[in-house]
Amino acid sequence: MQTTFHIHTTGPGLYEFTSEVAAWVQGTGLLTLFIQHTSASLLIQENADPEVRTDLTEYFHRLAPPTTDPTMSYLTHTYEGPDDMPAHIKASMLPVSLSIPVVNGTMALGTWQGIYVFEHRNAAHTRKVVAHLA
Amino acid sequence: MQTTFHIHTTGPGLYEFTSEVAAWVQGTGLLTLFIQHTSASLLIQENADPEVRTDLTEYFHRLAPPTTDPTMSYLTHTYEGPDDMPAHIKASMLPVSLSIPVVNGTMALGTWQGIYVFEHRNAAHTRKVVAHLA
Amino acid sequence: MQTTFHIHTTGPGLYEFTSEVAAWVQGTGLLTLFIQHTSASLLIQENADPEVRTDLTEYFHRLAPPTTDPTMSYLTHTYEGPDDMPAHIKASMLPVSLSIPVVNGTMALGTWQGIYVFEHRNAAHTRKVVAHLA
Numbered sequence: 001m002q003t004t005f006h007i008h009t010t011g012p013g014l015y016e017f018t019s020e021v022a023a024w025v026q027g028t029g030l031l032t033l034f035i036q037h038t039s040a041s042l043l044i045q046e047n048a049d050p051e052v053r054t055d056l057t058e059y060f061h062r063l064a065p066p067t068t069d070p071t072m073s074y075l076t077h078t079y080e081g082p083d084d085m086p087a088h089i090k091a092s093m094l095p096v097s098l099s100i101p102v103v104n105g106t107m108a109l110g111t112w113q114g115i116y117v118f119e120h121r122n123a124a125h126t127r128k129v130v131a132h133l134a
Numbered sequence: 135m136q137t138t139f140h141i142h143t144t145g146p147g148l149y150e151f152t153s154e155v156a157a158w159v160q161g162t163g164l165l166t167l168f169i170q171h172t173s174a175s176l177l178i179q180e181n182a183d184p185e186v187r188t189d190l191t192e193y194f195h196r197l198a199p200p201t202t203d204p205t206m207s208y209l210t211h212t213y214e215g216p217d218d219m220p221a222h223i224k225a226s227m228l229p230v231s232l233s234i235p236v237v238n239g240t241m242a243l244g245t246w247q248g249i250y251v252f253e254h255r256n257a258a259h260t261r262k263v264v265a266h267l268a
Numbered sequence: 269m270q271t272t273f274h275i276h277t278t279g280p281g282l283y284e285f286t287s288e289v290a291a292w293v294q295g296t297g298l299l300t301l302f303i304q305h306t307s308a309s310l311l312i313q314e315n316a317d318p319e320v321r322t323d324l325t326e327y328f329h330r331l332a333p334p335t336t337d338p339t340m341s342y343l344t345h346t347y348e349g350p351d352d353m354p355a356h357i358k359a360s361m362l363p364v365s366l367s368i369p370v371v372n373g374t375m376a377l378g379t380w381q382g383i384y385v386f387e388h389r390n391a392a393h394t395r396k397v398v399a400h401l402a
Contacts, residue, residue, distance in 0.1 A: 002162075002235055028270075030300055030400050032164055032233045036244030038180045044364045045356060046306045051345040052356050058342060059332070059357050064193070074192060077185040088179060088186050089193050096178045097233040099300045099365040101270055101400040108270075108398045110304030130242045132164050132235040134268075134402075136296075136369055136376075166298055166367045170378030172314040198327070208326060211319040222313060222320050223327050230312045231367040264376045266298050266369040268402075 005129045009119035012061065012083075014043060014053040017129070018115045025107060025133055031100045032132045033115070039087035040119050040127050041094035047114030056118075064089040087120035094118055102133065139263040143253035146195065146217075148177060148187040151263070152249045159241060159267055165234045166266045167249070173221035174253050174261050175228035181248030190252075198223040221254035228252055236267065273397040277387035280329065280351075282311060282321040285397070286383045293375060293401055299368045300400045301383070307355035308387050308395050309362035315382030324386075332357040355388035362386055370401065 003024060007015050025031055035042050046052045066082035067075050077085045098115070101108040109115075117127050137158060141149050159165055169176050180186045200216035201209050211219045232249070235242040243249075251261050271292060275283050293299055303310050314320045334350035335343050345353045366383070369376040377383075385395050 002237065030164075030298075030402060032235065034233065034235055034242060036242065036247065038178070038186075038244070038246055043360055044306070045360060049345055052306075052353070055343045055345050055353055056357065056360055060360075062342075063197075063331075074196075075189045077183055077189050085186070085189050089190065092177055092179060092190055092194075093227050093361050095364070096229070099233055099302065099367055099400075101300065101302055101398050103270065108302060108304065110306070110396070112306055113304065128244070130235045132233075134164060136371065164298075166369065168367065168369055168376060170376065170381065172312070172320075172378070172380055197331075208330075209323045211317055211323050219320070219323055223324065226311055226313060226324055226328075227361050230363070233367055262378070264369050266367075268298060 002130065002132050005131060007117040007127045007129060009117060009127055010124045011122055012119055013057045014116040014118050016047065016114050016116050021115055022107060024131065025102050026105050028104055029102050029134050031102050031107060032097060034097045034130045036128045036130060038091050039084065039121050040117055041091050042098050043094055043116045043118045044098060044113050045116060046112045048112050060090050083122045090120045135267050137265050139265060141251040141261045141263060143251060143261055144258045145256055146253055147191045148250040148252050150181065150248050150250050155249055156241060158265065159236050160239050162238055163236050163268050165236050165241060166231060168231045168264045170262045170264060172225050173218065173255050174251055175225050175230065176232050177228055177250045177252045178232060178247050179250060180246045182246050194224050217256045224254045270398065270400050273399060275385040275395045275397060277385060277395055278392045279390055280387055281325045282384040282386050284315065284382050284384050289383055290375060292399065293370050294373050296372055297370050297402050299370050299375060301366045302398045303364055304396045304398060306359050307389050308385055309359050309364065310366050311362055311384045311386045312366060312381050313384060314380045316380050328358050351390045358388045
């Protein structure tokens with residue numbers, strides 16, 4: 001079966017939607033999540049201390065800073081804003097698809113694992129994540 | 135069903151093969167792509183402005199430069215050429231497998247998403263991508 | 269069918285478990301591996317020259333050094349030790365799940381591809397990898 005989750009984002013950071021997915025899965029099989037965007041990512045990360053999420057956001061912001069940063073002056077795709085090309089870079093090195101086994105209606109996540117959309121753009125977006133379970 | 139796509143590459147960069155995959159898929163299910171190499175990657179990225187691809191290639195070239203670069207002098211696996219170990223590094227942080235839902239014969243790609251082989255080596259190669267659809 | 273592999277690690281580096289997986293798979297289908305942790309990763313990489321593995325470990329150690337490094341002083345999640353937040357960073361940019369086609373009881377790996385747990389923490393751990401084959 002398939003569905004699409006819509007995740008509303010308001011700037012860079014991690015937006016959890018584990019509970020929405022957990023409520024949808026059933027039976028035993030394989031869940032695949034696929035994000036239909038090239039400037040936002042999926043991510044499975046720690047869902048305990050929120051500082052992990054702010055630290056991750058800051059780390060990747062520094063690894064691929066806005067194109068207004070002098071170290072990024074070689075980039076040419078800048079007409080969609082200084083946060084656009086870095087968003088494509090981050091979306092390349094972070095997951096576009098995730099596969100999670102499901103057992104008796106429950107995802108086989110580890111104790112501290114949550115499922116997130118990692119937004120890389122500054123403006124508000126509604127991100128679409130297609131889910132497939134079979 | 136399964137098949138293998140052969141993608142010819144001539145140096146670092148992104149080589150699109152979305153149309154080959156689109157022509158092969160059918161029905162409703164899950165498509166998995168798997169690249170059988172450790173110095174080239176799969177990538178889903180923007181298929182509109184070609185500058186995104188040249189910028190991505192340049193960014194990862196700078197993030198993991200050739201082993202002749204002084205900042206990479208600590209690396210030891212150099213006998214296959216200065217572009218070899220950086221290729222393994224890039225192949226670690228970029229996808230080796232991708233999973234894409236298929237609905238009524240069409241991949242559930244977003245509007246701007248194309249499927250690419252991201253070549254990391256300087257020499258020409260033929261890269262093999264195994265496709266599985268079920 | 270599903271199982272869980274337990275991989276014992278003793279500090280940062282790549283731990284191969286290709287043969288355990290190869291002994292378990294059968295028939296033709298899709299194998300998915302999923303690691304139930306946020307500070308260790310899965311990785312498919314070259315299984316020939318062991319220097320590739322030590323170089324990869326060193327590269328990612330430098331890309332995300334311990335929080336005691338002055339360049340990482342902006343990070344706030346430090347109470348689990350200087351290797352903890354960098355482990356979460358590496359686990360974000362390296363695979364949490366892998367999908368590998370299986371044909372007639374054999375994984376469709378390339379000639380030089382091995383399957384690894386990439387441990388990011390300093391202390392010894394037992395890492396759990398859930399396998400799903402269908």
